[in-house]
Amino acid sequence: MSKTILQNINSPEDLRKLAESELPTLARELRDFIIDIVSVKEGHLGASLGVIELTIALHYVFNTPDDLLVWDVGHQAYGHKILTGRKDNFDTNRQWGGISGFPKRSESIYDTFGVGHSSTAISAALGMAIASNLNGDGAKNHIAVVGDASIASGMAFEGLNHAGVTDANLLVILNDNAIGIDPSVGALKNYLTAVKQGKNPRENNMIKSLNFDYSGPIDGHDIFAVIKELKRLKSIKGPKFLHIITTKGKGLEQAEKDQVKYHAPGKFDKLTGEIILKSEENLPPKFQDVFGLTLLELAKKNEKIVGITPAMPSGSSLKFMMDAFPKRAFDVGIAEQHAVTLAAGMATQGMIVYCNIYSTFLQRAYDQVIHDVALQNLPVIFCLDRAGLVGEDGATHHGVFDLAYLRCIPNLIIYSPMNEIGLRNILYTAQLGLNHPIAIRYPRGRGVIVDWKRPFEKIAIGKGRLLKEGKKIAILSNGFIGNNVIPALAGIVNPEDFSHYDFAFVKPLDEELLHAIFKKYETIITLEDGVAKGGFGSAITEFAAFHNYTKRIQILGIPDEFIEHGTIDQLQRFSKIDSKNLQIIFENCQNY
Structure with a gap:
């Protein structure tokens, strides 16, 4: 299949030059493009495939970025990213130094709001709409695209409740596919199902009762119907609500059939859809x-x-x-x-x-x-x-x-x-x-012990434990990151200088053990996989200050900044808490 249409789309301005008759072809090409990249590079798949027609229609009808488009969560936004100037580097999605897997304000003027967590789009878009009114720009459009799983959240209802008593030029689009990551649940999901099946009369519409101009439900994969309705709604002022029906994973048969697994399937065969399984034999559990x-x-x-x-x-x-x-x-x-x-x-x-x-x-x-x-x-x-x-x-x-x-x-x-x-x-x-x-x-991913199903043992609350005894320097680690200490110590000269303690309890701290440590060692190093400011290391320094200990303390953890995306190994190296960086830090401590 020729992909000349998508190849020539580098911005929504390019998109809006197309004839409507060309858009179904563009939709096919955009789906294929996402499948091609995600099958190899991994990422979120099903959600973006489900909103391809909607994504194209939104940028085709509205004058983005002047009209403000907010995606709830970011799993839906791959097509949006590709159409807004990130096609050529989309293969870096979610990789170290590449583009983010979620909309991000610092990445593009088309990403109007950062949306990694759910149910924020209505409140954010309403805030933008109210600000536009105050700025004398009430004709500007503000669109929030919300999944049916997200709209059941309390914050989404708070936004709807407020919007219904404003004159804000706000369009809420409900992307109704009956699934978030897992199938949607609750009474609202049942209500939406009844609406789709025509079992709820229009006069009993809960969205209308909140003073929204409600329309739908319509087929979200009929791009001509979606465009027609968006054009109509564009001319209506005040709070509006469009209910569209989509299929998560649309365009890839396996992703449509197993929507949970194909939310983020890992690597898969782009032709057959078959997931490329990794051998899990003799591996520690997740x-x-x-x-x-x-x-x-x-x-x-x-x-x-x-x-x-x-x-x-x-x-x-x-x-x-x-x-x-x-x-x-x-x-x-x-x-x-x-x-x-x-x-x-x-x-x-x-x-x-x-x-x-x-x-x-x-x-x-x-x-x-x-x-x-x-x-x-x-x-x-x-x-x-x-x-x-x-x-x-x-x-x-x-x-x-x-x-x-x-x-x-x-x-x-x-x-x-x-x-x-x-x-x-x-x-x-x-x-x-x-x-x-x-x-x-506890962390994401696999542990370190294959034979983990052992008889239960009661843990003494608030007790630390000595893992390795040494002479001069005490390393106090909290949690799974402590496993990085073991290879770090194995690679240094004079490992006998170091003791290693597992302080699994940050609260209550093992103060009896801490007194012994501060009396014995010249230097104390704390290690955690949380922010270094305010966390485990801070608790140790508070203890030292309260008891007038003046030993040297070095706190290792996540630096005081928001850490971007990459593999866990890459991010640990950036934060200098991987085993190689720890080895260098420990060796430097020996030279104090």
Whole structure:
């Protein structure tokens, strides 16, 4: 198939020179282009394939970038990036030094808002629309494209509620495909399904009741119908809502049939769609599976155990428990605040609640962690998946702030396992009754121990442990990043100078052990895979200051900047917490 149309599109201005009759061909070419690149370079696939016609129509009808287009999340935005001047470097997507996998204001004037997390587009676009009115530019268009999974979030409803009483020139487009990363859930999803099936009369339309001009649902893959409706809506002022029906993964048969797997499938054959599997024989497990399988094992023995996740049952591996005990494991949708307070409510009634939320997403429920859980000292068990650097998803997804933002909360225990056995045992220990909430943070990806399913052992809360004894310098590491210390020490001259301690508990700290360390060693080095300011190392320096210790302390961790996207190895090297950089730092410490 000739790809001459797409080859000549370097901006929406080029796109708008085309005849409408040429756009279906462009849509095919754009899908093929994305499939060609993502099949080799990896990335998010299904969401962008599902909105190809909508993407073309939006840039064709509206005068972007003067008209402001906001994508909710960024999984939908690959076609947008390609049509807005990033076609020639799209093969660098999500790679070190390349373009971001999500819309990013500093990357393009067409990326009007950074959208790594969900449910923000309506509020952001409404803010832009109100500002345009205040600036005397009320004719400008403001468009928010929201997925049906995202619109169920509380923040999306807050935006709709406000927009409905304004004269803002705002168009909300609901991309309704019944799936986010996992299938959409909840009563709103059921309502939208009924609307699509014609079972809800128009006069019972909840969007209309919020004072929006509602239209749809229409076929989101009929590009002529989409363009016709966008042109009509463009001439209508005030808040508008367009409901379109799309298929996630459209254009690749396998991606349409298995939408969960093809959300981000890794490498695959672009012709057959077959995923290129990596051998997993004799490999350590993924931490998420250690969590999911261990929780299932515990839940079989204790009927009080329940699990909660906000829209990540597959990613967190809570799916194992959901399949076995569907009445005791809950996907609450993209609603982190609700997830935390729901867990708190269950805990008041004696349930043992494992609330699994990605570290970066728990930031969205910080108030609830403090007021609804910690203030009431409810023993909710927070399982923070994807803690630390997460790789190609980049700055919006790195779980590097949790140690700093959780450490200041009273009553909260914080534990970072160094390996899979540590995670397994703390999950076991937590359900024995801690009388306090606990945050268990663990990384994305595989661990280090193949034989991890060992008999449970109770962990002593707040205790550190000596891994290697030395003479002059003490290395205090927190969590999985401590595994980088071992090869670093193996490569230096006089490794006997170094002791290595695993301080899995950031709160409470093992103060008895710390007193012994500060009395014995000349230099203390702390290591964490969180931000160096305010985290584990800061806790150690606070301890030293409070007790008037004046030993030299060096804090190693994530620098005071937002870390971009790349492989975890590349990002650790950038942050100087990989084993090679640690070896250099340790050798320099020997020369103090």
